Amino acid sequence: MIRNALKNSLRGRLSAMLLLTIVLAMLVAGCGDSSSSSDGADRQTTDYSVQTHWLKVPETTDKEVDVFYLYPTAWAKTAPTDANIAEIDNASMLAGSAAAYARQATAFEPVGNVYAPYYRQVDAAYSLALPAQERDELLASVPAADAEAALDYYFKHYNNGRPFLLVGHSQGSNVLILLLADYFKNHPEYLERMVVAYVIGYSVTADFLAANPHLHFAQGPDDTGVIVSYNTLSPTVDSDNVPFLLPGALAINPISWTLDETPAAVEEGLGSFLPDADGVFQQVPQYADARVDTSNGVVRCATAVDDELRLSSAGVYHSYDIPFYYFNLRANAANRVEHYFDAQ
Template sequence: MKRKNIVLLLVVVGLGLVLSGCGAKKDVTDYSKAEHWLNVPTSTEKQVDVFYLYPTTYAPADQTNPSISTIDDAGMMANAKLAYDRQATAFETVANIYAPFYRQDNLSPVDREETIAGIPTTDATAAFEYYLKHYNNGRPFILVGHSQGADVTSNLLSGYLKEHPDVYQRMVAAYVIGYTVTEDYLAANPHLKFAEGPDDTGVIVSYNTEAPEVLAPGNPVITAGALAINPINWKRDETLATAAENLGSIGLNKDGSAVRNAEGIIAPVMNFADAQIDLDKGALICSTVNVDAYSPGSATFGKGVYHTFDYPFYYFNLRQNAENRSDKYLEKK
């Protein structure tokens, strides 16, 4: 009798594991639904695509809300559109831009990397696979992400693209900005390489922007061993790139969207942001911007952290660089 009970228990447990596995498999956003895409271009006239993942835009009203958003969370979706406007549009002259909505972590203080490697990365991977199968048509592509979106992008690079080298061969570059890429990460993923200049392809571009001095609580997105490349002069050393060398920053409205002129065009703001790498910190230092106005500090980011402005400060430099790397890729292929 005891043996029967044990067998029955094993069957029940086994069935539970199967059902659990089925449930986990189903817990992926369905990217065949148009409402689960932030942007899908209506035409594909460009020779290159961008696959864009927005930063953390999920901010629940109180702690009773789940730490992971739903795919249709209204606040996340609205803020994702604003992030797209100040970041992804930098690439619209060179690429057809595809941007999925994905479920996000709300800056979990514990096991954050493990959490982001779960549902957010699962969704992004599913979206990327759907994009490759239904939208890409074999074109070369650029990965673009910021903050949590860059974290998830790094998981795509170390996961899906490692497992699919044929797909990785079509990657022009990955802009993993607002998140730390380290030597340890590259050592653990020898198929990846960090950019060394403005022309190399199949590489990672990364940096995190700060003022010369950062106050408590500091910059949580920079960790030991952080690597950076200067988005103005595209050097890895501490050579200063002056604000006069900058191809153009952009202004932001109070809601975080890009400032446009009367014709609806995002115009460059000249002579605004310089850039110099601090090799010891692994940070990109901007010394010409008014800290009080642009980074007064918050509970998450200390005064002097220009996290929101990683793309806006160097918007037109990133545009020109994506165009250049795409040209170099297409020339080789």
């Protein structure tokens, strides 16, 4: 049923968004605060006391924990003369981020009160054409500066001392890595309340963790205060040709929550979240299996069929990192929350 539906659905709602989320991945460090840049972008951080600068603020805080979510790349330049960094009210980004929230962040709504700021993003094609150092500085100075300002506002005005989860994908995960390395190093009182950071669709490397000893990678389904990360590929894709993958990456199996290469079959999954023929995302039987490829630091999925999916590159399931394992992620988040409170 789902395979027939997928053939008919993934041509509209996801077309631009899925192409965008695959192309932007950069390991960056630091967060500048200069007021201008060579591309003319305004480097003054966004004011998060303005409610329209939030994609989602819960109407009620009836959960014991919060979720802070950063969406993946949600816009692209439509003309060479367009700005290389989206304005905070860019209509395309607003629509794209809402679509990403619907297929990703909703997995965590039953677990926590979800807070999701808008943040200015870089155009993927522009950023990848820059020399590495300039590219890193650009991502750090605008998207990460906005996200840090939003996170700081969240802690001071919304959190009220609750434990929290971090969730990001693609460019959102790139930014989370910056926050984990810098902001949370400078705010250990907040890091102590972090249940888990789902840094998905971005490579978390052994070298990065070695340089940031306050951070730790998940070792199983139950540990807390840790990072969970993976990128999803078919068994035949050479990870060296995927621009957002980094050497030395770590990955955890999003079905079995193990680090070794033991496969997790479809039958072990709790369900996927994929679009029907009308493009409406809904729960379906588990679609994707999972096996960690330790040599490349990725998750290999052998059950997905490329012809059924809207892909920008064959065998690269970047846009489905969360939807493939949607209900396993939800269950794992609830499990880690339970273990967090058990340990208190």
